[in-house]
Structures are given as C-alpha cells and as structure tokens.
Amino acid sequence: MPRSTTAHIDLDALRTNYRKACERAGNARVMAVVKADGYGHGIARIASALADIAPKYAVACIEEAFAIRAAGHPQPVVLLQGVHAADDLADCVKNQFEPVLHGGHQLQWLGQGNHLPDFWLKVNTGMNRLGFRSDDLPSVMARLEKMNAFPWLQGFVSHFACADDAGSTMTSAQTATFEAATSPWPSLMKSVGNSAAHFIPGQPLFDWSRPGIMLYGGSPIVGKTGPELGLEPVMTLEAPLITTRTVRAGESVGYGAAWVAERDTRMGMVAIGYGDGYPRHAGTDTPAAIGGRRIRLIGRVSMDMLAVDLSNAPEAREGDMVELWGRTVGVDEVASCAGTISYELLTGITSRVPRICG
Numbered sequence: 001m002p003r004s005t006t007a008h009i010d011l012d013a014l015r016t017n018y019r020k021a022c023e024r025a026g027n028a029r030v031m032a033v034v035k036a037d038g039y040g041h042g043i044a045r046i047a048s049a050l051a052d053i054a055p056k057y058a059v060a061c062i063e064e065a066f067a068i069r070a071a072g073h074p075q076p077v078v079l080l081q082g083v084h085a086a087d088d089l090a091d092c093v094k095n096q097f098e099p100v101l102h103g104g105h106q107l108q109w110l111g112q113g114n115h116l117p118d119f120w121l122k123v124n125t126g127m128n129r130l131g132f133r134s135d136d137l138p139s140v141m142a143r144l145e146k147m148n149a150f151p152w153l154q155g156f157v158s159h160f161a162c163a164d165d166a167g168s169t170m171t172s173a174q175t176a177t178f179e180a181a182t183s184p185w186p187s188l189m190k191s192v193g194n195s196a197a198h199f200i201p202g203q204p205l206f207d208w209s210r211p212g213i214m215l216y217g218g219s220p221i222v223g224k225t226g227p228e229l230g231l232e233p234v235m236t237l238e239a240p241l242i243t244t245r246t247v248r249a250g251e252s253v254g255y256g257a258a259w260v261a262e263r264d265t266r267m268g269m270v271a272i273g274y275g276d277g278y279p280r281h282a283g284t285d286t287p288a289a290i291g292g293r294r295i296r297l298i299g300r301v302s303m304d305m306l307a308v309d310l311s312n313a314p315e316a317r318e319g320d321m322v323e324l325w326g327r328t329v330g331v332d333e334v335a336s337c338a339g340t341i342s343y344e345l346l347t348g349i350t351s352r353v354p355r356i357c358g
C-alpha cells in the first residue's frame with residue numbers, strides 16, 4: 001500500500017479565488033498565472049479547472065504553454081519570459097502563444113520570421129530584471145514599425161517590485177513611469193498587476209491583471225495570511241503519523257539532538273520531510289494540525305520524516321493524518337516559520353507527493 005502522504009487540491013477553492021481576483025480587478029480582464037506547474041498544484045488540472053472562466057493563461061516558458069495545450073485548452077497563453085530561441089516564435093504562431101519580448105535579441109528574432117505571433121513588450125519601470133527602459137520605448141517602437149510588426153503587438157507589460165508592501169511608494173512610482181512611457185500608444189493594451197496589486201486601494205490594473213499566488217490561496221501581502229485576505233486555501237498537505245511514543249524529560253529528538261524534552265512528552269513521527277518539499281528550515285514550534293487541533297513540530301525536519309509534539313492531541317494514534325498546511329494551519333504561517341513565502345513552499349512540493357483532487 002502506498003504511503004498516504006498527499007497534497008489534496010480543492011478546485012472549487014481555486015475557482016472561488018479566481019472569481020475574487022476578477023472582482024478586485026474591476027474592468028481589467030484576468031489572465032490566470034499557472035507557471036511552475038500551477039504553483040505546484042499541477043498545471044493541467046489547474047488549467048482545466050479554470051478553462052471555462054479564464055480567457056487567458058500566463059506561464060514563464062514555452063514548455064509550460066505546451067502543457068496547457070496538451071490538456072486540451074485553446075485559450076491564448078502569455079509567455080512571461082518571452083522566448084529562448086528564434087525557432088520558438090514559429091511555435092508561438094502555430095499555438096497562439098503570446099510571448100512578452102523583453103530584449104533587443106528577441107526583436108531581432110522577430111524580424112527574421114515570416115509570420116509573427118501576437119506579442120507584448122516588457123517595459124522596465126524599476127524592477128530591473130527584464131524589459132526595455134521606458135526612455136528607450138520610442139526607438140523600440142520605431143524598430144517594430146519598420147519590421148511591420150505593429151499589427152501583432154498587443155500591448156505593454158511591466159512588473160512591480162514592492163506591491164506586497166503597502167507602505168512602499170515604489171508601486172505608484174512604477175505605475176506613473178509605465179503610464180507616461182506608454183501614453184503615446186493609447187490604443188495598445190497594458191498589463192501590470194500581480195496578485196498583490198489587487199489589494200492596493202486605487203491601484204490601476206489597466207486591461208489585463210496577472211494574479212498567481214492568490215488563485216492558490218497564498219497571501220501576496222507581507223504580514224497578512226491568505227484567509228485574512230478572503231482567500232481560500234487550495235492545497236491541503238497531509239501525512240500519516242507512523243509512530244507515537246513518550247520521550248522522557250532530558251531526552252532529545254532527531255538529528256543534532258536539536259530539541260530536548262523539558263518534561264515527559266508524548267510525540268509522534270509524521271511521514272513527510274524535505275524530500276517531499278516540506279521546508280527543512282521550519283523549526284520547533286512550526287504549527288501543524290491533527291483532527292482540526294493545532295500541534296507543533298519539534299526538532300529538525302529529516303528527509304522523510306518530521307517529529308510533532310502530541311501534548312495537544314492526546315487521542316492521536318498511528319495512522320491518523322496530520323495536516324502540514326491547509327484549512328487549520330495556513331501555508332503562509334508555515335512559510336513564515338521557515339523564513340520564506342508561500343510561493344516557495346507550494347512550488348517546492350516534490351513529485352514524490354501525489355496530488356489528489358476532491
């Protein structure tokens with residue numbers, strides 16, 4: 001019998017979160033960001049669950065776009081990182097993929113093609129990862145006009161550096177730079193908003209917003225959890241208790257003898273570890289739950305196991321399922337205990353953990 005360690009995926013919660021993004025997006029349409037295997041939930045099932053409500057998907061790279069096509073969905077797919085080779089543009093044409101072009105080398109590839117895909121231009125408004133500087137936009141547009149590429153240009157994309165931080169002035173500065181840079185071409189579309197931007201009062205989202213993490217119930221805002229923002233958890237990560245015992249006062253548990261019992265303590269071992277993608281940096285006191293009751297981790301997370309203190313769940317027995325995150329313990333809470341963000345935890349669950357719907 002296989003180990004019962006599983007990630008349950010609640011597709012109704014996903015759809016509810018997508019609709020919440022739409023409500024917050026006002027007049028903007030909402031492309032569903034499903035990169036990194038649907039933030040670890042399985043790109044095909046996520047794309048399928050949103051197929052009747054999402055008019056467009058967005059992914060990082062062309063392989064991910066092909067995975068959506070393989071699942072049978074015809075919507076356009078935006079490639080947020082553009083293309084990695086000239087040949088990819090022909091695949092974009094054939095498959096209705098819309099690359100976001102961000103550098104001069106990609107424009108050169110565009111100029112070599114006989115047929116052009118619908119595409120977007122990335123404008124660097126301060127993130128300084130990808131994109132054309134806003135003051136270079138006139139020359140980029142002149143170059144596109146010369147190649148007769150204008151009819152395929154959908155519009156402009158930019159990305160915020162600090163939208164998760166309500167106190168930052170950077171988002172409004174980036175928005176102003178973006179609006180000014182793109183204003184000579186008012187008929188083209190604009191897209192800026194990641195999940196966090198949906199929660200900034202008064203933030204314009206223009207024509208297309210691009211939420212990712214909020215669809216999966218993770219919080220995009222520093223200091224808030226998904227449920228505090230009205231989002232529903234999509235993944236519940238569960239693993240069985242495989243043994244229970246009482247450690248005596250003064251005895252330690254696990255590698256490095258990192259946790260020592262102050263008093264006799266009933267504890268259990270749970271069949272999940274960093275080999276499953278559970279974060280090794282989640283230390284003693286990281287929450288988990290059993291039967292809806294909160295318990296805590298003790299000691300170091302091993303590759304295949306972790307230890308929990310069962311003082312709060314005296315009736316817990318071998319075979320009982322422990323929730324590592326889900327409805328009782330939020331993924332954002334675990335992420336914060338591990339010094340990271342829910343994005344990393346969700347995308348980090350390895351293929352050893354079966355994803356199960358329903």
Ligand SMILES: *Cc1c(COP(=O)(O)O)cnc(C)c1O
Pocket residue numbers: 033035080159193194195196210211212213214220
């Ligand atoms: C990943 C990504 C998004 C989605 O970001 P979230 O914070 O998960 O909402 C949007 N736009 C771009 C360019 C991205 O790379």
